[in-house]
Amino acid sequence: MSSELTRDKAFFAFSPDVVPVIHVEQGEEIVLQTHDCFSGQLKTPADTLETLDWSITNPATGPVYIEGTKPGDLLRVDLLEVKATGPSVMVAVPDVGAMGDMITEMETTILDHTEDAVVFKGRVTVPQKPMLGVIGVAPAEGEIPNSTPGGHGGNMDCKLVTSGASLYFTVGVEGALFGCGDMHAAMGDGEVIICGAETPGFARVKADVVAIEGLPTPFLENDELVAVIASAETVDEAKDLAIHRMMDFLTKVAGMPLNDAAMLMSLTGEVKFCQVVDPLMTVRFEFPKSVLADYGFQMPR
Amino acid sequence: MSSELTRDKAFFAFSPDVVPVIHVEQGEEIVLQTHDCFSGQLKTPADTLETLDWSITNPATGPVYIEGTKPGDLLRVDLLEVKATGPSVMVAVPDVGAMGDMITEMETTILDHTEDAVVFKGRVTVPQKPMLGVIGVAPAEGEIPNSTPGGHGGNMDCKLVTSGASLYFTVGVEGALFGCGDMHAAMGDGEVIICGAETPGFARVKADVVAIEGLPTPFLENDELVAVIASAETVDEAKDLAIHRMMDFLTKVAGMPLNDAAMLMSLTGEVKFCQVVDPLMTVRFEFPKSVLADYGFQMPR
Numbered sequence: 001m002s003s004e005l006t007r008d009k010a011f012f013a014f015s016p017d018v019v020p021v022i023h024v025e026q027g028e029e030i031v032l033q034t035h036d037c038f039s040g041q042l043k044t045p046a047d048t049l050e051t052l053d054w055s056i057t058n059p060a061t062g063p064v065y066i067e068g069t070k071p072g073d074l075l076r077v078d079l080l081e082v083k084a085t086g087p088s089v090m091v092a093v094p095d096v097g098a099m100g101d102m103i104t105e106m107e108t109t110i111l112d113h114t115e116d117a118v119v120f121k122g123r124v125t126v127p128q129k130p131m132l133g134v135i136g137v138a139p140a141e142g143e144i145p146n147s148t149p150g151g152h153g154g155n156m157d158c159k160l161v162t163s164g165a166s167l168y169f170t171v172g173v174e175g176a177l178f179g180c181g182d183m184h185a186a187m188g189d190g191e192v193i194i195c196g197a198e199t200p201g202f203a204r205v206k207a208d209v210v211a212i213e214g215l216p217t218p219f220l221e222n223d224e225l226v227a228v229i230a231s232a233e234t235v236d237e238a239k240d241l242a243i244h245r246m247m248d249f250l251t252k253v254a255g256m257p258l259n260d261a262a263m264l265m266s267l268t269g270e271v272k273f274c275q276v277v278d279p280l281m282t283v284r285f286e287f288p289k290s291v292l293a294d295y296g297f298q299m300p301r
Numbered sequence: 302m303s304s305e306l307t308r309d310k311a312f313f314a315f316s317p318d319v320v321p322v323i324h325v326e327q328g329e330e331i332v333l334q335t336h337d338c339f340s341g342q343l344k345t346p347a348d349t350l351e352t353l354d355w356s357i358t359n360p361a362t363g364p365v366y367i368e369g370t371k372p373g374d375l376l377r378v379d380l381l382e383v384k385a386t387g388p389s390v391m392v393a394v395p396d397v398g399a400m401g402d403m404i405t406e407m408e409t410t411i412l413d414h415t416e417d418a419v420v421f422k423g424r425v426t427v428p429q430k431p432m433l434g435v436i437g438v439a440p441a442e443g444e445i446p447n448s449t450p451g452g453h454g455g456n457m458d459c460k461l462v463t464s465g466a467s468l469y470f471t472v473g474v475e476g477a478l479f480g481c482g483d484m485h486a487a488m489g490d491g492e493v494i495i496c497g498a499e500t501p502g503f504a505r506v507k508a509d510v511v512a513i514e515g516l517p518t519p520f521l522e523n524d525e526l527v528a529v530i531a532s533a534e535t536v537d538e539a540k541d542l543a544i545h546r547m548m549d550f551l552t553k554v555a556g557m558p559l560n561d562a563a564m565l566m567s568l569t570g571e572v573k574f575c576q577v578v579d580p581l582m583t584v585r586f587e588f589p590k591s592v593l594a595d596y597g598f599q600m601p602r
Contacts, residue, residue, distance in 0.1 A: 090564045090567070090568065092560040092563050092564055097563075097567075098540075098541065098544045099544050099545055099548050099563060099566075102545065102548050102559070102563070103559065103560065103563055104559065105559075105560065107560045109564065120561075120564070120565065120568065121561065123595050123596070124565060124569070124592050124595045126568060126569055186568055186569070187567070187568065188566070188567060188568060188569055188570045188571040188572075189571040189572055189573065190540075190544070190567070190570070190571060190572035190586075191567055192544055192563075192566050192567050192570070192572065193563045193564055193566065193567035194567070195564075195567060196567060196568055197568060234535070234536075234537050235535075235536045235537045235540060236535050236536045236537055236582075239399075239491075239536060239574070239577060240399065243399045243400050243491070243493055244400055244403065247400050247403050258403070258404065258405065258406075259393040259404065259406065259408045260421075260422065262393050262398075262400060262403070262404055262493075262494045263391045263393055263410065263421070263494055263496075264421065264425060265400075265489070265493050265494065266391070266398075266488070266489060266491070266492055266493050266494035266495070266496060266497060267391065267421065267427060267487055267488065267489060267497055267498060268425070268427055268487070268489055269489045269491070269493070270489040270490040270491060270574075271489075271490055271491035271493065271574045271577065272490065272573065272574065273540070273571075273572045273573065273574070276540060276572065281537075285491075291425050294424050294425045295424070
């Protein structure tokens with residue numbers, strides 16, 4: 001049995017001041033229905049951004065108060081299931097995104113869903129790999145719009161945020177005030193036009209406080225790899241943060257000798273783009289779990 | 302029957318002034334033996350960068366004069382085979398690379414090769430995916446050290462430059478003056494410590510002038526995808542170049558409608574790091590060939 005939050009329970013900025021809509025125990029499964037990033041306002045090609053109510057874009061479902069969490073705790077969120085329910089929408093907008101200077105006409109297109117794919121204009125079939133663009137916890141203070149990524153998570157648009165992944169956040173306030181949304185049925189690294197296949201859907205998650213001293217957050221783990229996710233004003237800064245934080249993790253948390261960590265980051269690790277179109281840029285550094293195992297380390301469970 | 306160039310036939314800067322060491326016909330196969338990036342100077346852990354002759358680092362084998370090529374021609378270089386012969390070497394160097402500030406001790410390590418892997422310190426087995434770090438043609442004027450990537454190719458450190466790939470360059474001078482080297486038996490995107498598994502090896506290649514008007518170069522093609530490769534002083538600039546050049550390719554060469562190209566770049570294309578440690582940063586934008594086929598376009602052969 002699990003709790004369920006409907007997608008009308010949405011908030012638009014991560015903040016200590018947003019009133020939680022539900023309280024759950026640690027380890028308790030909860031299903032969060034999520035809106036697409038436009039709160040479902042774009043239903044047909046005739047619905048364009050000109051008529052959009054911008055105040056309700058980038059909704060996250062929640063916040064969820066997680067019992068027994070306090071500032072400074074490390075929270076692991078397990079994504080047990082991330083499923084897109086469709087249909088999806090994409091937009092092209094002049095002057096918006098990484099090549100907005102080349103786009104001359106505003107357009108909205110609706111993508112049909114098959115069981116495991118989305119179909120673009122009846123022409124291109126793209127396998128579904130549903131992921132959550134926005135996911136995080138409230139910061140200790142201040143208000144961070146859901147459009148923006150940061151140390152608390154937020155709009156990281158990282159395609160690894162999908163079924164089977166675990167995310168680690170540093171709790172900022174009592175109860176953590178977790179939320180997620182902005183699901184994409186599919187998206188390429190970069191999200192260069194500012195959207196993937198924006199879709200409603202649901203995420204089945206559970207969250208627990210865990211003890212891993214010094215883990216740099218936000219941090220991600222799946223069956224194959226671990227990753228640090230870093231956001232900054234430029235891609236150059238974000239990649240420097242991601243690289244240094246992965247070195248910190250490998251040497252201080254996983255206990256690898258410094259030069260081995262550095263060499264193996266170059267040989268088997270990879271720096272990758274998440275997105276280049278939000279108010280801050282997001283980069284991740286991926287490192288294979290198999291190499292951690294070669295050094296006798298595994299993530300605590 | 303194919304010509305063969307031994308690895309002592311090396312040059313250290315792409316330039317119209319480097320005298321070609323061999324002339325080949327278009328379509329003629331040639332085998333280029335390649336040195337590792339240190340010209341084989343680091344043979345044991347006792348060989349460090351302190352004793353290195355820096356004047357012979359980043360060698361490329363060649364230049365190869367390709368008959369019938371002239372400035373402005375588009376040259377397609379088919380990598381029929383890229384094979385590492387080992388052993389490989391890696392170095393850690395204080396103040397060098399993307400996390401040189403964290404490295405305190407210089408170290409050289411030699412990696413043994415098995416048939417299809419390299420072995421790091423007897424502990425980590427990494428599958429071989431041999432690739433050429435340096436590949437290119439002479440620019441129309443000037444001299445570009447092999448350490449540096451650019452419009453002519455050079456030290457792009459793109460891991461897609463491997464067996465089965467084709468690279469496209471714009472010819473700068475009569476004969477093209479092609480060369481390649483700096484092979485890595487394996488490397489992760491970013492090459493964050495300035496090296497992958499640096500190995501001697503050989504590349505079997507052929508080159509032909511082809512006619513594809515407006516193709517942005519350097520350009521890469523393999524069975525699965527096409528990619529533009531761009532280098533600039535910052536990653537932010539390099540990714541902007543790569544994104545805009547892919548849009549140019551999709552709309553002007555592949556003939557896709559502008560908004561379709563933009564949306565599908567966001568949905569199915571990906572911006573990726575090549576390297577972040579050379580004098581210029583290198584980024585690629587990958588786009589799937591299957592989507593080009595959905596629009597009735599295929600790369601001319």
